Amino acid sequence: MSEEITTKRCSSCKELQPRSDFNRNRAHVDGLAHRCKSCKSAKAAAYYAAHADERRAYSLRYYAGAKDDPEYRARAVSKATAWAAANPERRKQIERRSRKKTRPQITAAQRERRHRNPDALRDASKRARERLQRGYVLQILKDGTCLDSSDIPQVLIEAKRALVQIRRVERDYNSSSKDATSSQG
Secondary structure, three states, rough: OOOOEEEEEEOOOOOOHHHHHHOOOOOOOOOOOEHEEEEEEEEHHHHHOOEEEEHHHHHHHHHHHHHHHHHHHHHHHHHHHHHHHHHHHHHHHHHHHHHHHHHHHHHHHHHHHHHOOOHHHHHHHHHEEEOHHHHHHHHHHHHHOOOOOOOOOOHHHHHHHHHHHHHHHHHHHHHHHHHHHHHHH
């Protein structure tokens, strides 16, 4: 007796359309919105176009105040950190895509900077080696492997840093003991 209704009339365009062309709305008796998806999109686009200046002004006011607000900044950082922890694979995918997109611009800027001031680059590299900065340790780990920086876990980076520090202490100890032996003899 009860036939399932497969179509619905849009209240905007007045056309009879399949139920799949309507968004869900549990507040309505049939569980569907009263406008079809295309009419809803058209109405939203028209609204955004008509109110573009107001929306832009609101955004500028909101973010101008928010960027100076330490509480807003803390909330935003904690939210982003939580999302990154909950979605590690998606985060890696986004990082790779971003790196791939910006890589040519970055390398061109780096080339220009190296060309203009080679001494500064040498000094920065020396400081990175002395301090065992993350990038330097990552480069040591990546050399001779096909690993990407995002594939290397932080634990491995810390372990390699500790190993390099031990080797440096050992080298310094051996060189100082050789110096002491040669000065006595």
